[in-house]
Amino acid sequence: MKVKNSQKISLFHIAWKNLARKKTRSLLTVVGIALATWVLISLFGFNSGYKNSLDRDIDNLGFQMLVVAKGCPYEAATLMLKGGTGLKYMNEDVVRLIVREPEVESVTPMLMQVVFDPNKGQSGGLTAFLGVDPASFPRLKPGLSFKQGGWFTDPAALEVVMGYEAAELEQREVGDLYLIPEKNIELKVVGVLGRSGTQDDGTIFLPLQTLQKIFGQEGQLTSVGIKVSKEANLAEFEEKMFKLPDVQVVSLTQVKTTIMTLVSTARILVFSIALIAILISIMGVINTVLMSVMERQKEIGILKAMGALAGDVFRLVWLETSLLCLMGGVLGAALALGTSRLTEYLIRKLLPFAPSGGLISIGATLILTAIGAVVLLGLLSGIYPAFRAARMRPLEAIRSEEE
Amino acid sequence: MKATTAIIEAENIKRIYKRGAEEIAAIDGLSLTVNRGDFTAFVGPSGSGKTTLLNLLGCLDNPSAGKLVVNGRTVHENGRGLSESQLTRIRRELFGYIFQKFYLIPTLTVLENVLVPFTFFRKEGAGQDVRQLLKKLGLEGRMNHLPAELSGGEMQRVAIARALVNRPEVLLADEPTGNLDSERSLEIGQVLKKLNEEEGLTVLLVTHNIELARTARVIIGLKDGKISQAR
Ligand SMILES: Nc1ncnc2c1ncn2[C@@H]1O[C@H](COP(=O)(O)OP(=O)(O)OP(=O)(O)O)[C@@H](O)[C@H]1O
Ligand SMILES: [Mg+2]
Numbered sequence: 025m026k027v028k029n030s031q032k033i034s035l036f037h038i039a040w041k042n043l044a045r046k047k048t049r050s051l052l053t054v055v056g057i058a059l060a061t062w063v064l065i066s067l068f069g070f071n072s073g074y075k076n077s078l079d080r081d082i083d084n085l086g087f088q089m090l091v092v093a094k095g096c097p098y099e100a101a102t103l104m105l106k107g108g109t110g111l112k113y114m115n116e117d118v119v120r121l122i123v124r125e126p127e128v129e130s131v132t133p134m135l136m137q138v139v140f141d142p143n144k145g146q147s148g149g150l151t152a153f154l155g156v157d158p159a160s161f162p163r164l165k166p167g168l169s170f171k172q173g174g175w176f177t178d179p180a181a182l183e184v185v186m187g188y189e190a191a192e193l194e195q196r197e198v199g200d201l202y203l204i205p206e207k208n209i210e211l212k213v214v215g216v217l218g219r220s221g222t223q224d225d226g227t228i229f230l231p232l233q234t235l236q237k238i239f240g241q242e243g244q245l246t247s248v249g250i251k252v253s254k255e256a257n258l259a260e261f262e263e264k265m266f267k268l269p270d271v272q273v274v275s276l277t278q279v280k281t282t283i284m285t286l287v288s289t290a291r292i293l294v295f296s297i298a299l300i301a302i303l304i305s306i307m308g309v310i311n312t313v314l315m316s317v318m319e320r321q322k323e324i325g326i327l328k329a330m331g332a333l334a335g336d337v338f339r340l341v342w343l344e345t346s347l348l349c350l351m352g353g354v355l356g357a358a359l360a361l362g363t364s365r366l367t368e369y370l371i372r373k374l375l376p377f378a379p380s381g382g383l384i385s386i387g388a389t390l391i392l393t394a395i396g397a398v399v400l401l402g403l404l405s406g407i408y409p410a411f412r413a414a415r416m417r418p419l420e421a422i423r424s425e426e427e
Numbered sequence: 428m429k430a431t432t433a434i435i436e437a438e439n440i441k442r443i444y445k446r447g448a449e450e451i452a453a454i455d456g457l458s459l460t461v462n463r464g465d466f467t468a469f470v471g472p473s474g475s476g477k478t479t480l481l482n483l484l485g486c487l488d489n490p491s492a493g494k495l496v497v498n499g500r501t502v503h504e505n506g507r508g509l510s511e512s513q514l515t516r517i518r519r520e521l522f523g524y525i526f527q528k529f530y531l532i533p534t535l536t537v538l539e540n541v542l543v544p545f546t547f548f549r550k551e552g553a554g555q556d557v558r559q560l561l562k563k564l565g566l567e568g569r570m571n572h573l574p575a576e577l578s579g580g581e582m583q584r585v586a587i588a589r590a591l592v593n594r595p596e597v598l599l600a601d602e603p604t605g606n607l608d609s610e611r612s613l614e615i616g617q618v619l620k621k622l623n624e625e626e627g628l629t630v631l632l633v634t635h636n637i638e639l640a641r642t643a644r645v646i647i648g649l650k651d652g653k654i655s656q657a658r
Pocket of ligand 1: 477
């Protein structure tokens with residue numbers, strides 16, 4: 025090995041080797057920070073992932089607003105989401121009133137009928153039929169895909185399109201016949217939808233006119249889906265809709281806000297926990313570095329006797345702290361990435377309503393920001409131990425403990 | 428080698444420690460001149476002020492009174508001294524230190540330990556002869572070993588190499604053999620003597636070991652913070 029003139033060991037090397045002295049202690053500190061970082065990244069990832077998925081679900085719904093008959097229980101919102109009872113009807117004329125508004129991009133009238141089917145399952149069950157307008161409904165729901173077949177051939181055709189699960193339950197394929205329980209009318213299955221993860225999966229779709237006729241509800245609707253143009257002021261438009269007689273308006277953006285509020289209440293709690301975890305791990309860092317500074321008093325004294333200025337010692341100790349935090353941050357980020365599926369699974373079990381898409385989205389920006397934040401916290405927490413070390417006078421440091 | 432130019436001049440210096448109401452004059456009005464190329468040993472009973480004196484001469488500590496001039500620069504006069512960072516600058520230009528304990532960094536190799544001072548300061552021209560320095564100290568086969576793999580004598584020689592790597596003019600050694608057996612102690616004495624004779628290094632040595640003290644050219648006895656005898 026040749027010793028060259030330029031030979032010098034870096035401050036980084038010394039800092040690194042200092043951490044290597046008490047491996048277990050350094051490792052525990054790093055793990056503490058890693059856990060806190062892990063929680064932090066998972067939470068932020070959940071936050072943005074959940075919001076995106078919810079947005080996507082609501083976009084897939086195709087309309088931001090639903091007009092239902094007044095007195096229809098508020099669960100009318102979930103009428104579309106879940107399928108319910110206690111239906112109230114409104115006249116088709118309402119569609120013309122709605123379309124007049126300039127904010128409206130398109131509307132689609134719907135009639136929902138829920139039938140008790142004694143042959144369903146073990147003790148019978150409810151089947152939801154949705155009468156839709158073959159002209160407008162497919163346009164408002166471009167997200168719907170077909171596993172088999174397609175939409176109705178005629179606005180009054182005796183045909184059905186079955187949701188993925190409904191078709192599976194009834195064991196029907198395109199070309200099969202379908203009988204509505206207790207109505208003696210034969211319908212032909214013309215389409216089976218692909219799985220969407222929404223309430224559409226369990227619904228059986230008919231042309232609006234056909235359904236109205238079968239159930240004797242000519243000219244009646246249960247709801248009208250409205251797609252509002254992008255530039256429109258939603259709040260203002262909602263006001264106008266409220267003025268329509270005998271109807272009520274359910275805005276899905278409101279539903280979304282309600283869900284997000286619910287979720288964010290839970291989030292605040294978990295964020296506080298994450299914050300506490302981070303504070304504890306930062307205390308751990310301060311403790312570790314302070315301890316190692318105290319143990320090395322004499323060595324620091326020698327460094328100062330050998331010509332290290334207060335600033336040099338400060339930088340050395342500061343570097344050690346930052347290294348601990350950087351390693352913890354990187355490890356925590358790796359953990360968060362590695363366990364995101366598990367975290368997602370756990371959160372899905374905990375949440376009352378989880379959207380169908382991915383709940384956690386961890387991007388490069390999030391990872392870099394989190395690591396940056398942890399290192400920044402490390403730099404802050406390193407100030408005190410570094411200051412203590414820098415302030416030591418060589419003689420006192422060398423002398424200490426000797427008595 | 429200009430053997431007669433003074434590098435450290437102490438004039439009636441005092442170092443007073445306060446212990447509660449009590450004041451202890453660890454160094455009590457001592458005058459001394461150290462010339463370039465000197466090899467001086469300080470001996471005396473425990474508590475006589477040897478360590479205190481060495482720290483004052485090596486600018487690790489400030490006198491309470493008197494005048495101290497180092498390399499032509501007044502470090503202290505009548506209770507007023509230089510700041511800690513100014514003292515650091517003098518120390519790294521002029522002095523190397525070794526102590527009873529070696530204070531090597533256990534996770535760095537011998538070579539790395541010796542190079543540590545360069546991380547903070549490198550005197551112009553220093554560092555070209557690190558390998559030679561290690562060889563001179565009998566450490567050439569030990570460069571990549573960790574301190575734990577060395578004997579006490581070897582560790583102290585590593586500490587000497589580290590003290591010398593920036594080519595100081597004065598080496599201050601406080602009980603450098605306090606942790607070593609008598610044979611190793613004399614070995615260290617020979618190393619110091621050789622450095623003094625061959626390199627012209629000024630050496631100030633504090634020791635209890637009278638045999639070791641004899642390797643020095645001048646022995647100064649201390650008692651109660653004053654010089655009791657010199658020869
Ligand atoms: N930091 C201090 N505070 C108070 N008193 C001190 C301090 N350092 C030294 N003294 C006192 O000053 C006197 C001289 O101490 P010093 O350490 O210089 O003696 P020494 O000759 O080196 O002794 P030894 O041979 O035991 O090392 C002693 O009485 C000691 O108790
Ligand atoms: Mg002493």
